[in-house]
Each structure stands twice: as C-alpha cells, then as structure tokens.
Amino acid sequence: MSKSQARWDILRNAIVEKKLTGDGDSSFSNSVRRFGSFDLFARKQCNCVVNSDKPTTRKTKEECRWFSYTCQEVPESLDVWIQHPEPITSVKDVLSFNNTGNVCIWPAEEVMAYYCVLHMHKFRNRSVLELGGGSTCLAGMNVALNCKNSHVLLSDGNVKCVESLQQVIEMNTKNKNKVDVSASVIRWDNPSHYQKHEEKFDYILCADCLFFDEHRPNLVDATYAMLKPEGTAFVFAPRRGNTLATFVDLCMDKFSQVSESDFYCPLVSLKHERARKNNQHYDPDLHFPIMVELMK
Numbered sequence: 001m002s003k004s005q006a007r008w009d010i011l012r013n014a015i016v017e018k019k020l021t022g023d024g025d026s027s028f029s030n031s032v033r034r035f036g037s038f039d040l041f042a043r044k045q046c047n048c049v050v051n052s053d054k055p056t057t058r059k060t061k062e063e064c065r066w067f068s069y070t071c072q073e074v075p076e077s078l079d080v081w082i083q084h085p086e087p088i089t090s091v092k093d094v095l096s097f098n099n100t101g102n103v104c105i106w107p108a109e110e111v112m113a114y115y116c117v118l119h120m121h122k123f124r125n126r127s128v129l130e131l132g133g134g135s136t137c138l139a140g141m142n143v144a145l146n147c148k149n150s151h152v153l154l155s156d157g158n159v160k161c162v163e164s165l166q167q168v169i170e171m172n173t174k175n176k177n178k179v180d181v182s183a184s185v186i187r188w189d190n191p192s193h194y195q196k197h198e199e200k201f202d203y204i205l206c207a208d209c210l211f212f213d214e215h216r217p218n219l220v221d222a223t224y225a226m227l228k229p230e231g232t233a234f235v236f237a238p239r240r241g242n243t244l245a246t247f248v249d250l251c252m253d254k255f256s257q258v259s260e261s262d263f264y265c266p267l268v269s270l271k272h273e274r275a276r277k278n279n280q281h282y283d284p285d286l287h288f289p290i291m292v293e294l295m296k
C-alpha cells in the first residue's frame with residue numbers, strides 16, 4: 001500500500017469507524033499509525049464531571065477529550081492540557097485542507113515536545129514558532145508554559161486545527177497571566193501568511209511535516225523567512241522513504257548549517273531499541289523521528 005493511500009485510510013477510518021483516539025491508538029488497521037506513542041509523557045484524562053467550572057458544558061468522563069500531559073523526567077515542568085482530536089465525522093472536514101493534524105498527536109510531536117522540556121533553558125526569553133503543529137502543538141505549548149519569558153506562536157495551515165489550538169491555549173493559561181502564547185493560521189505555501197512574521201523568531205519547531213511532496217520547498221522557504229538571522233529550527237520527522245533526505249537536501253542550499261541526529265535523547269533511543277525488539281508494528285522508517293537542526 002502506498003503511503004498516501006495509508007494516510008487516506010486513516011482518515012476514512014476516522015469517519016467510517018470513528019475509532020481514533022488522541023494517541024497511542026492500537027486500533028488502526030494500517031502500519032502508519034499502529035505504533036502510536038513512545039510514552040514519554042504520563043497522560044491522565046480530565047475528570048470534568050467533578051472539576052468543570054462550567055456546569056452546562058459538563059461531560060461524562062468517556063466524552064471528555066481533555067488529557068493532562070506530564071513529563072515525569074522533569075518534575076519541575078508544568079502539565080500541559082491537550083484536547084485529543086474529535087473523530088472526523090463530516091465529509092466537509094475530510095475534503096478541507098490537509099486533515100492529518102486533526103487525527104492524533106504523531107510520535108514526532110511527542111518526541112519534539114519531550115526534547116523541548118529537557119532543553120527548556122534554550123527557549124527562555126526567546127521567540128518561538130511552531131509550524132504545522134496540528135490541533136495540539138504539544139511542543140509549542142510545553143515551551144509556552146515551561147520556558148520563562150518565552151513568546152510563542154502556535155500555528156497550522158488547517159483552520160480546524162487552529163480553532164482547537166485556541167481552546168488549548170484557553171485551557172492552559174487560565175489564571176496564568178504571564179504566559180505569552182497565541183495561535184494563527186500559517187500556510188507555508190502562502191507567503192502572505194508568513195511575510196508579516198519575517199525574521200521574527202529565534203526558534204522554529206516543526207514535527208512530522210516532511211511527507212507533503214508538493215509543500216516541502218514551501219516549508220523550507222517559510223522557515224527560512226521567519227527565522228531571525230542566526231535563528232535555529234528544530235525539525236523532527238521519521239525518514240519515511242526519502243522524504244526527510246529530500247527536505248535536508250533542499251535545506252543545504254539555503255541554511256548556513258544543517259545537521260541530522262538520531263541520538264538526541266537517551267530515553268528516546270532506549271524506547272526506540274525496545275520497540276524495535278518487542279513491537280512488531282514498530283517500523284523505524286515510519287515511526288522513529290530524526291532530529292534535523294537548521295541554522296540560518
């Protein structure tokens with residue numbers, strides 16, 4: 001089965017079978033999503049029947065899609081609340097602009113978020129943009145909450161994702177007036193979306209966005225345009241055939257330094273080795289994120 005066919009099947013399952021959950025879902029019937037998570041964050045479902053301060057919106061525990069994500073390796077880090085995507089139920093949603101960010105948190109996003117929490121000192125007092133963050137921007141939201149004085153913009157090209165990001169921000173910033181985070185629709189293939197952010201960011205984060213053949217050059221251009229001179233982008237993605245290699249080649253022509261690493265965090269390497277040995281659904285080519293660092 002081709003990779004685009006596999007992704008289409010994920011969306012079809014989301015409509016026909018309504019099987020999708022936020023992450024770690026083992027019910028997928030194809031290889032792309034059978035491995036769901038490296039379990040780097042402890043997840044706890046919201047008990048909103050007890051906790052909701054808005055009685056009219058109370059839901060049963062089963063209906064509630066809010067989960068707290070805790071990075072136990074870094075006990076001083078704050079939990080981030082994430083709303084797992086609703087199953088995609090309308091044909092309109094499927095036919096709208098790329099919906100892969102409304103399906104789940106992909107392992108590359110989880111790993112990137114974990115990397116950001118481990119390296120939170122990097123992002124303190126810095127402006128940070130997440131591109132193609134889907135409906136959760138788990139990494140960008142972790143930076144916003146855990147890196148003091150950071151200025152964070154969460155983004156995606158899909159309007160529904162950005163609506164969800166607004167809710168994620170609202171949920172996480174209640175009673176926290178020092179957190180500087182906002183969300184916006186930014187499409188890499190539309191320069192009018194990113195020209196106003198030219199040379200604005202010290203750091204750009206991006207996870208699992210390299211498999212769109214037609215938008216790969218746009219992603220390189222948009223990232224370059226929005227980074228400050230001497231800014232750095234961290235891009236996490238599995239190799240997935242030659243998609244990562246093609247992206248890296250394009251970056252070589254543009255950025256002053258481009259490096260690739262498959263050993264950026266001992267715990268991720270350990271989990272990767274364990275999954276390789278013990279999980280028949282784990283395919284490093286599709287699931288193990290490589291870290292690409294780009295310096296302008």
Ligand SMILES: C[S@@+](CC[C@H](N)C(=O)[O-])C[C@H]1O[C@@H](n2cnc3c(N)ncnc32)[C@H](O)[C@@H]1O
Nearest residue numbers: 100101105106109132133134157158187188208
């Ligand atoms: C596989 S999802 C990854 C989402 C999230 N980073 C994660 O890993 O969970 C790819 C994301 O890229 C976004 N995307 C695809 N093409 C885009 C474009 N041209 N401009 C902006 N976002 C785009 C999609 O809307 C989607 O949310």
